[in-house]
Amino acid sequence: MLKKRLIISLTFNEGVLFRTKMFYPDYRYTKNFVDLWNADEIILIDVSKKEKKLEDNFLKIIKFFIENCHLPITVGGGISSTEVAKKIFDLGVEKIIVNSSTYENPKITSDLVKTFGSSSIIQAIDFKKVNGMEYTIKINNGKKKIDKDIDEYIKFILSLNVGEIFFNSIDNDGGLMGFDLNLINKFSKKIDVPIIVQGGGGNWNHFYEVLKLKNISAACTQNIYHFTEASLKSAKKFLSSKNILVRYDN
Amino acid sequence: MIGIIDTGIGNIPSICSALKKINHDFILCSNKIDLDRVGKIILPGVGSFKTFYDNIKEKKIFDEISNRVNDGTPILGICLGFHALFESSNEFGIFEGFGFIKGKIHNIKSLEIEERIPHVGWNDCNLKKNSKLFNHIENNTNFYFTHSFTPIAVQEDDVIAKVNYGKELIVAVQKQNIFGVQFHPEKSQKPGLQLIRNFVEM
Numbered sequence: 001m002l003k004k005r006l007i008i009s010l011t012f013n014e015g016v017l018f019r020t021k022m023f024y025p026d027y028r029y030t031k032n033f034v035d036l037w038n039a040d041e042i043i044l045i046d047v048s049k050k051e052k053k054l055e056d057n058f059l060k061i062i063k064f065f066i067e068n069c070h071l072p073i074t075v076g077g078g079i080s081s082t083e084v085a086k087k088i089f090d091l092g093v094e095k096i097i098v099n100s101s102t103y104e105n106p107k108i109t110s111d112l113v114k115t116f117g118s119s120s121i122i123q124a125i126d127f128k129k130v131n132g133m134e135y136t137i138k139i140n141n142g143k144k145k146i147d148k149d150i151d152e153y154i155k156f157i158l159s160l161n162v163g164e165i166f167f168n169s170i171d172n173d174g175g176l177m178g179f180d181l182n183l184i185n186k187f188s189k190k191i192d193v194p195i196i197v198q199g200g201g202g203n204w205n206h207f208y209e210v211l212k213l214k215n216i217s218a219a220c221t222q223n224i225y226h227f228t229e230a231s232l233k234s235a236k237k238f239l240s241s242k243n244i245l246v247r248y249d250n
Numbered sequence: 251m252i253g254i255i256d257t258g259i260g261n262i263p264s265i266c267s268a269l270k271k272i273n274h275d276f277i278l279c280s281n282k283i284d285l286d287r288v289g290k291i292i293l294p295g296v297g298s299f300k301t302f303y304d305n306i307k308e309k310k311i312f313d314e315i316s317n318r319v320n321d322g323t324p325i326l327g328i329c330l331g332f333h334a335l336f337e338s339s340n341e342f343g344i345f346e347g348f349g350f351i352k353g354k355i356h357n358i359k360s361l362e363i364e365e366r367i368p369h370v371g372w373n374d375c376n377l378k379k380n381s382k383l384f385n386h387i388e389n390n391t392n393f394y395f396t397h398s399f400t401p402i403a404v405q406e407d408d409v410i411a412k413v414n415y416g417k418e419l420i421v422a423v424q425k426q427n428i429f430g431v432q433f434h435p436e437k438s439q440k441p442g443l444q445l446i447r448n449f450v451e452m
Binding site (some may be wrong): 001002003004005037040041063066067068069070071072078086089090094095112114116117118119122142163164192193196212217218249 | 372
C-alpha cells in the first residue's frame with residue numbers, strides 16, 4: 001500500500017537557508033542537520049528576488065542534496081520556462097513546482113507537462129483567508145490576488161494534467177498552530193491527483209490530523225526542529241501508532 | 251564498466267551519485283563507441299515517453315542498444331527506461347519501445363482504480379519470484395514511485411515484483427539479461443542502492 005509522505009521543505013535566499021515566517025537567515029541549522037533517513041522527500045524552494053533566482057549558489061544546494069540524499073528532490077521558485085526546467089531536471093531533480101506562471105501563462109505549464117511528464121510537475125496554490133472563513137488565491141509570493149473563482153481555477157489547473165497539487169496556507173505559514181483543516185476540507189474534494197499540504201505543522205499531532213484525511217497524500221514541515229537528529233523518526237513512530245501508513249523502519 | 255544511456259533528460263546525475271556511492275565505474279553513453287566500452291547498461295528516464303523516445307532516436311543509439319541487449323548484455327531500465335523495455339506506449343501518442351519484454355504501457359487510469367493518479371510516493375514491493383536483482387532486499391520493502399503509466403498484458407513469467415495500488419501494478423520485471431523497475435532505486439536510499447549494487451555486481 002502507498003504510504004503517506006512526510007516532506008521536508010527548505011527555503012533558500014541566494015543559496016542561504018531561510019525560515020519563511022520572518023525571512024531571516026538562521027545559521028543554527030544547516031543542510032547537514034537534515035534527518036536524511038526518515039524524510040520521504042525533500043523540497044527546495046528558491047525565495048531569492050526575481051533577478052537572483054536559480055543562480056549558482058542555489059544550484060550548488062541542489063547538487064549537494066542530489067549527491068548526498070538518494071531521496072526524491074523537488075525544486076520550486078521561479079521556474080517559468082521549459083529551458084529553465086530542463087536545467088533543473090538535468091541536475092537530477094525528480095519534480096518541479098510551478099505556481100504563478102500557470103495563472104499568467106498556462107501554456108508554459110502544459111508544455112512542462114508534455115516535455116517532462118505529468119508526474120514531474122507539481123502546481124502550488126497559495127491560499128489566503130478573507131473575512132474569517134472565505135479564501136482567495138494569491139500569486140507572486142502572496143502579492144497579487146487572482147481574478148478567478150477558486151473552484152474554477154482548480155478545475156483549470158487539473159485540466160493541464162499536473163501531477164500533484166501543493167496547498168499552501170499563507171495565514172498558517174510558519175505559525176506552528178496546525179494546518180488549516182477548514183481550507184483543506186473545502187478544496188481537496190474535487191482534486192483527483194495527490195495533494196501535499198504545507199503551512200502550520202507545529203507538532204506531530206497536527207500531522208496526524210491532516211494525514212488521516214483520505215484526500216491528503218503528504219504533509220510538509222519547514223520547522224527546523226522537525227528535522228534534527230531523530231525527530232522525524234519519532235514522528236513516524238507516532239503516526240504509525242495512530243495507524244497512519246508511513247514508511248517507518250524500526 | 252557500467253554505461254548509463256544519456257537520454258538527454260532527467261535523473262542521470264542521481265544515478266551517477268548512486269554509482270559513486272557504491273564505488274562503481276561508469277560512463278555516459280550517447281553513441282556506439284561509448285556503448286562498445288561497457289559491459290552493462292542502465293537505461294534511466296524521467297519525463298514523458300515522447301521526449302525520451304525522440305532523444306534516443308535522435309542520438310541514433312536505439313538500434314545499438316537493441317543489438318547489445320539481444321547479444322546478452324545486461325540492461326536495467328528505470329521508470330521510463332523500464333517502460334521502454336516493452337513493446338509500445340500510448341503516452342502522448344503511440345510509440346514503439348524496444349520490445350525486449352512482452353507488454354504495453356498504458357495510463358494507470360485504464361485499470362479503473364479509485365486511487366489518485368499519478369502513483370507518487372513510497373510503496374512496498376511484493377516479490378513474486380526470486381531474482382538476483384532483489385538479493386539482500388526483504389519482501390515488502392518500500393521504494394519510491396512517481397508515474398502515471400504502467401505495463402499491461404505482461405507475461406507472469408517475466409514479473410518479479412508488484413505493488414498494491416487499488417489493483418496490483420507490475421513494478422519489476424526480468425527476462426534473462428533484461429531487468430526493469432518502475433520505481434527509482436537511485437531515490438530509494440539504502441534498499442535502492444542495494445538494488446543497483448545487485449545489478450552492477452551480477
